[in-house]
Amino acid sequence: MTINQDANANLMQGEASEGIKSQEMLLNMGPQHPSTHGVLRLVLKLEGETVVDCTPVIGYLHRGIEKILENRPIMGGIRYMDNADYLSPLLNEIAYAGAVEQLMGIEAPRRAQYIRLLTGEMQRIASHLVAVGTYLVDLGAFTPILWAFRDREGIMSLFEALCGSRFNVNYLRVGGVLHDFPSGWLKECEAFLDQLDKNMVEFEELVTGNEIFEARTRGVGYVDPQQAIAYGLTGPMLRASGVNFDLRVNRPYMAYREVPVKVQVRQEGDCYARYKVRIQEIYESIRLCRVAIDKMPGGPIGTRTPIALRPPRGETYFAIESSKGELGVYFISDGSEYPWRAKLRGPSFVNLEILPEMLRGHKMSDVVAIIGSLDIVLGEVDR
Amino acid sequence: MHFSVVLGDDIWSQLGGIIFSWGFLQFIVAFLSFFGFVLTMAVILVLAERKIMGWMQDRLGPIHTGPWGLLQTVADVGKLLLKEDIHASQTDKALFIFAPSVFLAPIIAAFAVIPFSPYVGLPGVVIATGIVYYVAMSSIDVIGVIMAGWGSNNKYALMGGLRSAAQMISYELPLVLALVSVVMLTSVLAGSPGYPGMAGIGTIAIKEIQDFQNVWHPTGIGILDFLFQGFTPWAWFILIQPLMLVIYYVCGLAETNRAPFDLPEAESELVAGYLTEYSGMRWALFFLGEYGNMTIVSAIATYLFLGGWSGPGVGYLLGLGNPWWGLVGNLLAVAYFVTKVFLLCFVFIWVRSTLPRLRADQLMQYAWLILIPTTLFNILLTGLLFLVINSLGLGQFTNIVFLVVTAVINWAMLFAFIWIIRRATTATTRRAQAPAIRAQRREPTAGELPERAGAAGGQ
Secondary structure (H helix, E strand, O other): OOHHHHHHHHHHOOOOOOOOOOOOEEEEEOOOOOOOOOOOEEEEEEEOOEEEEEEEEOOOOOOOHHHHHHOOOHHHHHHHHOOOOOOOHHHHHHHHHHHHHHHHOOOOOHHHHHHHHHHHHHHHHHHHHHHHHHHHHHOOOOHHHHHHHHHHHHHHHHHHHHHOOOOOOOOEEOOEEOOOOOOOHHHHHHHHHHHHHHHHHHHHHHHOOOHHHHHHHOOOOOOOHHHHHHOOOOOHHHHOOOEEOOHHHHOOOHHHHOOOOOOOOOOOOOHHHHHHHHHHHHHHHHHHHHHHHHHOOOOOOEOOOOOOOOOOOEEEEEEEEOOOOEEEEEEEEOOOOOEEEEEEEOHHHHHHOOHHHHHOOOEHHHHHHHHHHHOOOHHHHHO | OOOOOOOOOOHHHHHHHHHOOHHHHHHHHHHHHHHHHHHHHHHHHHHHHHHHHHHHOOOOOOOOOOHHHOOHHHHHHHHHHHOOOOOOOOOOHHHHHHHHHHHHHHHHHHHHHOOOOOOOOOHHHHOOOHHHHHHHHHHHHHHHHHHHHHHOOOHHHHHHHHHHHHHHHHHHHHHHHHHHHHHHHHHHHOOOOOOOOOOOOOOOOHHHHHHOOOOOOOOOOHHHHHHHOOOOHHHOHHHHOHHHHHHHHHHHHHHOOOOOOOHHHOHHHHOOHHHOOOOHHHHHHHHHHHHHHHHHHHHHHHHHHOOOOOOOOHHHHHHOOOHHHHHHHHHHHHHHHHHHHHHHHHHHHHHHHHOOOOOHHHHHHHHHHHHHHHHHHHHHHHHHHHHHHHOOOOHHHHHHHHHHHHHHHHHHHHHHHHHHHHHHHHHHHHHHOHHHHHHHHOOOEEOOOOOOOOOOOOO
16 A cells, blocks of 8 residues: 555545644743733643643732732731722722721721722723723724723723722722712712613624624633532623622622622523623613612711721631622731731632633634633732 | 837847837836825825724824824834834744735736726726736735745744635635626626627726726716716616625625734734734835725725726716816816725725624635625526526617616625525524533522522522
8 A cells, every 4th residue: 555545545534644744833822912811821732723722821910919918007908909900999999898897897887888889880890891892802893992991981080089099099998988979979970870871782782793793702612500610710700601699699798788689690601691791790780880879878988997907816708799700808817907817819810710621622713702701800810 | 118129239229218218107107106006095094094993983093193193104104114124033034024025016016907097097907807917916915924924933923824825815716706797797798789899708807897887878968968978877786796796895805804804913813913023114014015905905896896987077078079178087087986995995994893803714614605605606697697588589678687687686685695694693603502502401500609698689
């Protein structure tokens, strides 16, 4: 048998011909890459355009936030929490303040709790807007991100009027919040929510029904519900896989004990479902904001706490539903002004672990579609 | 102009005879102005793209350089010219350096067959094989892309280059097949009353195809003649073969690597694809080529489907025989032509700001499973229709019946095409979603944690 016949026989049996030698390619995606959402580095093993294996490499944005928290007085830690998940600083602060309050056994006044709910939900909207906007950029659509950022800009302006800062707000205090609303703020907020409602309808008209968008996302990056629970996923990642779990409902904290939340669940478990859950959560957050504005109670915005805050000895874990999932803060206090140990449970970090599992067997173009649907923030992954 | 000069002893005088002849001078002037047109068009289109996309995206676009940012691209070109020409250390030097030229040259060469008005055009306008020439030129530029991808010695660039090779070759076929249907129309119409040419012999010269879209007979009523002489929108081939225009345009999008087919330079996946290692003027040449390509795709679509430079007044003014009115007519023709080209380029920009990007395998499926069968079917259908209608013995009405029937069927096919695409997308995405749909049949898994007593909410 000549070589040619050999090759032909191989081809006829449906096996790969030995005449063509193909080689797996090792591709370094990141840390400087437009769509790894920061400085994530993926070492991809490719065969043609198909991903064989993937190793995420993290740590390029490590700033030692947990260590910084241990070296600052507890009061001063709030400002550093802003930088963990830099797309939802206010939610980070709520988690931190809630943990300290739980440690000290105090509770913020009702008005402060409602202010936290209102601003927290607005922060969630802002974070989700960035998530869906950048996701569409990953898929190659230019317009949605700019529309999303336009709407996010409204939230940023409202935060600036309220907290004095657009982004790293430093607004929460242990036992309350820093300022009350400036006059007319709530009215402006309501007007913004109405406008956002309309803008979201427009956004969905552009994106959701689009055939190319559906072809790119449906069935891509499927996560089994069991798998999702086994990997400890939380947030939209988990709810898109059909698991009805939301800390605001399952372990309600602060004002969520009084304001019911409709959990947004979808069964498909693919990128499309994750996108859809985020969009639905934006609508749900708008509704919650309106409820909070309607029910906003009077009273003080904070309890008096000493400037040199000395929580009692002990440990505590307090978790909230952040825009990405369960954001937990763990403290061990030795009774001094400084926490003896501070640890964050970042949802981005936990959600990232499933990435190699999801990528295997997908095409190179799907890599960005899947990373985008995770909605990770490297500031929180690396901390 | 005679180039077949035998170079004898007096070589310099003979060369001088060529170089200083009027013909050569005319050629130089024409070539330089066309080159200038390509460059200007690119500069205008870059600015237009940024401005229009800005308005569509609720922002302003460039506003700081010059009034309303009009000088932004001028400033950009200056920056690009002054930038350092960076070579990565391990590049394949020859390929890396020549790739931009190989990409750009055929695009500029393709302009040779584009007439701008009855008298304005390069000498290539008269060649009888205009469409074949254009198709040949537009297939060559893929070589430049592959050279860039291979020569850059960069994995992203390599993937971009290979993707574009596959894409450009695949979309070349439906593009040509879409144009064939127009050529078939000309060969059906040729020689019959009111149309140019000999019976049964169609044309692939771009200028002559335009003549087939003009069915006006001078009536002697001044105002009607002025408006419609040479300008009969009811005879444009867009009305007879709208589906082919759509398919040609889609293939044009893929040929020029524009969204939603911009996989070779997919920013979010491949950084910049084959452009990754380029900077400065070499990068600008690729950029220029892309916009030149956009212009030429629009120009060909204008000629084959939208009546070329025809517009109210052109034919009448040229028919007067007065050179000054002829000049005005020519200027009008250029204006109409450029307007139509800009309208089509606007659609390019519009599409880009609307649609997400396809995946590589979906791109190939779209070309091979949808576009090529559709265009082939359309060719078959056009031929069959002509056979059937011709055999009915309708006499002088044969042509008009054929055109009307073809147009009706093609418009129906256009809507059917859009509907089928939508259905096919739904069906394939359903299949892709199969595991998810299986999961859907399961009950939603309950949360791990027991709900706290008294907790409100839930579903």
